Amino acid sequence: MAAEEEEDRQILTKSDSSFFVEGIVRHLRRTVRSGKTKPEAWRRLQLQGLLRLLVEREEDISRALAQDLRKSAYETYIFEISLAVEECKLALKKLRSWMAPQKVAGTVATFPSSGAIVPEPLGVALVISTWNFPFVLAVNPMIGAIAAGCAVVLKPSEIAPATSALLAKLIPLYLDTSAIQVVEGGVPEITTLLQQNWDKIFYTGNSKVGRIIMAAASKHLTPVTLELGGKCxxxxxxxxxxxxxxxxxxxxxxxxxxxxxxxxxxxxxxxxxxxxxxxxxxxxxxxxxxxxxxxxxxxxxxxxxxxxxxxxxxxxxxxxxxxxxxxxxxxxxxxxxxxxxxxxxxxxxxxxxxxxxxxxxxxxxxxxxxxxxxxxxxxxxxxxxxxxxxxxxxxxxxxxxxxxxxxxxxxxxxxxxxxxxxxxxGVGESGTGAYHGKFSFDTFSNHKAVLYRQEVGDVYARYPPHTKHKQKIIKSLLTGDFLGATLLLLGWRQ
CATH class of the missing domain: 3.40.309.10 (Aldehyde Dehydrogenase; Chain A, domain 2)
Incomplete structure (x- = not known):
């Protein structure tokens, strides 16, 4: 463990961008394997930290957006900060219910049994944000990833440099850097990022880059959410x-x-x-x-x-x-x-x-x-x-x-x-996948199907050697003719 911690320290202080990016991914994957990001308490702590960032650093955020896009403080608050605040509050309020397994009834074929859909974090996620709403379009997907229990690398847009620098400065002050990292830069950095093996990629931008990201993701069969655009x-x-x-x-x-x-x-x-x-x-x-x-x-x-x-x-x-x-x-x-x-x-x-x-x-x-x-x-x-x-x-x-x-x-x-x-x-050229609210949680989650079966209740007709008599029993069960199946099982009907 001491050796791994020393390796992580070296990774996060190296200046070579390629080594730095590859090292961060290894570092975050190790964190995910440790199970650190799974508990509700960890997720809640990160969301609370992000909410504090949004409230305490409102003026810093406004200054950065004014510098990048000359946005007014009003527009920044309404369209960037307030939306992220509400998304964060909703995730904190609903987190436990989102994480809870969803019960699913069994069927005649599995009786007696019960089923559940168990959400689990996909793993290490890459969030690539864009320049036009450079704060909220970076933070809101992160909220979904954190709520789902993922580790996250955020790549802010270099076209909004003041906001990018601010995110890189503030996120380590409020969130757990063993699981959440910011990588700044341009084409070389994003090229290196896309060469890594991710468990999820979330991209906001244009369809041209969206195609590049989907092609890169296909090499590792990585699921993607593409928030693109088009003519509205x-x-x-x-x-x-x-x-x-x-x-x-x-x-x-x-x-x-x-x-x-x-x-x-x-x-x-x-x-x-x-x-x-x-x-x-x-x-x-x-x-x-x-x-x-x-x-x-x-x-x-x-x-x-x-x-x-x-x-x-x-x-x-x-x-x-x-x-x-x-x-x-x-x-x-x-x-x-x-x-x-x-x-x-x-x-x-x-x-x-x-x-x-x-x-x-x-x-x-x-x-x-x-x-x-x-x-x-x-x-x-x-x-x-x-x-x-x-x-x-x-x-x-x-x-x-x-x-x-x-x-x-x-x-x-x-x-x-x-x-x-x-x-x-979006749909088609305007994107694939969706987020906001629980949809954000879902897009960074694997919805694992679980069936709980009892040891009792076997129907002998399920097992070889198969006969016409057994086929009649199974057919009766699957078509809802329970009386007929019972009579066949008891040998009262041939």
Whole structure:
């Protein structure tokens, strides 16, 4: 044991990144094998430590996010800190019931018996988070992993360096480093991480990297949860209250990290009879929220870096797109600023309509009605989220029934993310697997099937040599003819 402890000490002080990563995985696997992470008391202690971190370090978290994305303290608290706090509190409240075996009744074939589904930790988990919500999208999957009894390596996004550094600094102060570690870095570090043999990989990001992660995981048959993105459509019909609808769309688009969110509205499909009015009300709403000069608003985040700024400008500056701008379009490269921008009647074959926007640009497309909107959406990759604005319950139900998406919200945007009783995840190109609340616990758990059998109760017809008489007995039992089976067993029926 002393030799292993010395090896661990050396591992965690080495500067060579490859050795460091490989050593951490060995170190955490040793912790898992010791059984340290399984008891409820250990899990609860880590969750309590994480909750203290969230409460005690709120100002530090706000400063880091302001530095990385110029997020306001309000936006940081609402969309990052408070969501992690509530997730942590829920896990602490429900932990014992989540861990408890679930009873399952036996069957005639196993009588007398009882069954149970016993959740057990998958083992050592890798959580790779992303830059747009760099705190909550790192912490919330960790909550599920800890609640499930896993050891965790967290890889924060290097694109949000202040938040990454803060997580690397704070987590060792509040959590058990023998089971929970942070690995910072870029491509070399993540490449080394993906070469390791994990028991679970949880990734939040884009589909291109998602494919790389799934390919790496396949070498070890490692289960993965991929939280990806895509183009999240909005449909508005003529029955919708446009002022309410467009306030909710605007806050979901620009008040939510300035469109840099996987669940932000990507484009609007507006029923053609109301499309011009949708444009007008949306423009009024933008001015109401962010003023006539949104650049001066403290409630509008900036683009994360120069690469993404240029990517968005390329979408906007396409010659087929430029003439479709009906509001906004202003930009300031030095300050990574792009104004809330509305485009109307955009051609469908331009990049802004074929690529995920992930920024403050919002195209509006005219459709004749619900049927055309459904066809438009279903002909494309399945979205992570779909938003429907209508007061017609039949239209709402039609959309829910016919559109395949990770989640659907009727008459609002983005709020599905904050309901812990709803699974959050994608389908197809938008991801695989889900989390939040108990779904987070489940995604890091193996649900082990256990059958408890009594020594009494054997039916001799189960055992060789098999005869037609025994087959009749088994058939009677399996079809529920218990009287017939009894008579056969007693020899009263041939």
């Amino acid at each position: 459509p909005v449909y508005i019909d003529s029955t919708a209250n446009l002022k309410v609808a467009l306030r909710r769309i605007a806050v979901g688009k620009w008040g939510n990290n300035n469109g840099q969110a996987c669940i932000a509205p990507d484009y609007i499909l507006a029923e053609d009879s109301i499309a011009p009015r949708v444009v007008d009300v949306l423009k009024e709403t933008i001015v109401e929220f962010f003023g006539k000069d949104p650049k001066t608003s403290k409630d509008l985040s900036r683009i994360v870096n120069q690469f993404h700024f240029q990517r968005l400008m390329d979408l906007l500056n396409d010659s087929r797109t430029l003439g479709k701008i009906v509001h906004g379009g202003e930009q300031d490269a030095a300050n990574l600023y792009i104004a809330p921008t509305v485009l109307y009647d955009v051609p469908l074959n331009v990049p802004i309509m074929t690529e995920e926007i992930f920024g403050p640009l919002l195209p509006i497309i005219k459709v004749k009605g619900a049927a055309e909107a459904i066809a438009f959406i279903t002909e494309r990759s399945k979205p992570l989220a779909f938003y429907v604005f209508t007061t017609d319950k039949k239209i709402a139900q039609l959309m829910v029934s016919e559109v395949s998406a990770g989640g659907i919200v009727v008459n609002d945007t983005c709020l599905q993310f904050v309901v812990p009783g709803l699974p959050f995840g």
